[in-house]
Structures are given as structure tokens and as C-alpha cells.
Amino acid sequence: xxxxxxxxxxxxxxxxxxxxxxxxxxxxxxxxxxxxxxxxxxxxxxxxxxxxxxxxxxxxxxxxxxxxxxxxxxxxxxxxxxxxxxxxxxxxxxxxxxxxxxxxxxxxxxxxxxxxxxxxxxxxxxxxxxxxxxxxxxxxxxx
Numbered sequence: 001x002x003x004x005x006x007x008x009x010x011x012x013x014x015x016x017x018x019x020x021x022x023x024x025x026x027x028x029x030x031x032x033x034x035x036x037x038x039x040x041x042x043x044x045x046x047x048x049x050x051x052x053x054x055x056x057x058x059x060x061x062x063x064x065x066x067x068x069x070x071x072x073x074x075x076x077x078x079x080x081x082x083x084x085x086x087x088x089x090x091x092x093x094x095x096x097x098x099x100x101x102x103x104x105x106x107x108x109x110x111x112x113x114x115x116x117x118x119x120x121x122x123x124x125x126x127x128x129x130x131x132x133x134x135x136x137x138x139x140x141x142x143x
Contacts, residue, residue, distance in 0.1 A: 008082025
């Protein structure tokens with residue numbers, strides 16, 4: 001598993017809950033977006049920018065998200081979900097995810113999300129602060 005997620009500087013372990021399965025006996029598709037959200041928030045915490053997380057006044061807002069399902073996950077299992085930033089732009093960044101199934105020994109889902117810097121006071125997008133851009137670069141470069 002370590003080699004599969006070696007390009008992901010932030011990982012979280014998530015146990016699969018019985019109630020996450022659907023009538024077909026595998027984890028419901030919508031649950032993967034919660035898994036990705038958990039990894040995204042863990043990444044945000046690594047930014048060490050409490051004002052950004054508290055949306056005071058600038059903070060992240062999810063503009064779009066996608067998931068590619070590679071293999072159905074069933075209970076019992078444990079996933080390790082990785083998050084990394086693949087691209088940074090003036091007012092947004094692209095975060096990429098991978099969900100590794102320990103029971104299957106492979107990636108069960110991959111996805112991405114576009115996160116926009118949003119001004120919650122003025123209700124509009126805003127430039128991504130340089131301090132956040134520098135912190136993302138540090139995380140991605142292993143610092």
C-alpha cells in the first residue's frame with residue numbers, strides 16, 4: 001500500500017461501516033464523496049491556517065468533484081484515502097484523491113475536486129492567498 005499512495009502527502013484511515021452498504025451489498029457511491037471530504041479536511045488541517053478553515057473571511061469552497069469507481073468495496077474493510085494537490089491557480093486548486101482498499105489490496109476509487117478560494121464576507125471568489133500557496137507547495141514537497 002505504501003507504494004500506491006506514496007505521491008499523496010496526506011492520508012487518512014477510514015473503517016468501512018456496515019450502514020454504508022447499499023442494497024447491492026457494496027458501499028454506496030455517494031459515500032466515496034464523504035471519504036474524499038475526510039481526506040480533504042485532513043489536508044486543510046495540514047495547511048496550518050486556522051483562519052482559512054474558519055472562513056475568516058477567506059476559505060475553501062468545493063466547486064466541483066468527481067469519482068471513478070474502480071472496484072466495489074464491501075464491509076468489513078478499511079480504506080486509506082490519500083489527498084494531494086495536483087495544480088494551483090490564482091483562485092483555486094485541484095485536489096486529487098485515491099481510496100485504497102486493504103481487503104482487496106488495490107485502489108477502489110479515484111477522484112478529484114476543484115477547491116475555490118471564497119470570500120465568505122463578500123460572497124464572491126477571491127485570490128488564493130500566497131501563504132496558502134506556499135504551504136501547499138511545502139506539503140507537496142514533503143515539508
